[in-house]
Amino acid sequence: METDYDILIVGGGMVGASLACALAGQPLRVGLIEAAPFAVSAHPSYDDRSIALAQGTKRIFQTLGLWDALEPTAEPIRQIHISERGGVGFAHLDSREEGVEALGYVAEARMIGAALLAKLPNLRGVEVLCPARLEQLTVEPESARATVRLGEDRTVELRCKLVVAADGARSPVREQLGVAALRWDYGQQAVIANVTPTLPHRQVAYERFTEDGPVALLPMGGNRCAVVCTVHDPDAAAVLALDDAGFIDLLHRRFGDRLGAFARVGRRQAYPLFLLKSREHARARAAFIGNAAHTLHPIAGQGFNLGIRDAAALAEVIADAGHRGQDIGDLAVLERYADWRRWDQRQTIAFTDALTRLFVNPLPPVRAARNLGLLAFDSLPPFKHWFARHSMGLNGRLPKLARGLTLAAQTHHQLH
Secondary structure (H helix, E strand, O other): OOOOEEEEEEOOOHHHHHHHHHHOOOOOOEEEEOOOOOOOOOOOOOOOOEEEEEHHHHHHHHHOOOHHHHOOOOEEEOEEEEEEOOOOOEEEEEHHHHOOOOOEEEEEHHHHHHHHHHHHHHOOOEEEEOOEEEEEEEEOOOOEEEEEEEOOOEEEEEEEEEEEEOOOOOOHHHHHOOOOEEEEEEEEEEEEEEEEEOOOOOOEEEEEEOOOOOEEEEEOHHHOEEEEEEEEHHHHHHHHHOOHHHHHHHHHHHHOOOOOOEEEEOOOEEEEEEEEEEOOOEEOOEEEOHHHOEEOOHHHOOHHHHHHHHHHHHHHHHHHHHHOOOOOOOHHHHHHHHHHHHHHHHHHHHHHHHHHHHOOOOOHHHHHHHHHHHHHHHOOHHHHHHHHHHHOOOOOOOOHHHHOOOHHHHHHHHHO
């Protein structure tokens, strides 16, 4: 059956746009559907947030030719310091002990967006449909059929062999196809801001647990830090209403004085925190990546990195199937993607969820066990090394893109 596209990617945020970059140059017609205007200032994915990029994500961006644009403003994380307020236990990870130049990097979402938006118009085989909105999706044995509204007044019907949902936690693709998702609300919100401490951050990232929720400080350029301060739902409005001095005082009470006083603070925003898991990550003619497949608590900075690994793995499965002459929308092909990603997704989701639940338990025996656990963790190099490798996105079966191999070059080599 003749189709308009081989692949329709629904959602042009950071994960969807990265998948388009990964597929460019393959003998495929790719359409990227995005509802928001493609301008960094207007796109909701490319806002004030700072994103922790794992070492594996950096390698994927390098292979896709995106890292050169990000490197000047991406701040390396040389160490990670984990502690609990009022407790004696702490743990730390060090890039030197792991034999890497950095455990990860901190980049502003708008800078990642700018790098992607600069790349998208020049991708071979990729057509950007924007502003465009998916209105209806039906899956047939030979193709998927999407009704798409272009702009305000034009509607087109497009056929494709495979539709990829990269359309966020409230995925319209998931809803249209009737794919169930498990959702757990944490009853918390993440208040984000940038602050400037009086002492140098020395490229150390901090994760500090308090009875009110975790506080993370990530190093940024110009001795700024990105703050993710978790607050309970009933307190969120009051925290957002604080003036600069009030918020700095709250942060200092939560975090302590390891970085001295906080001299300046930027504007604050809040995001509700929840865990979401799609019941399926692939079915015939459809695959789910990023927040459409799983949305995580930001406690360990793993959500975006998990989504980028989804995109890299799916691109590799699609490229390999294409080179073998297989139907890229066939369930047997897409199950290879789902099977590959299952272990990483389950481990990462279970780990972040357990951390979130463990550190909000106020019972004294649990608190004592936590402190002992942190001390034990810090004195067990093999476990610490495993944890660091997982956090860096370097555990398990890595996609070619995370190993520095382009899909086209490697598959060509395999054919010969």
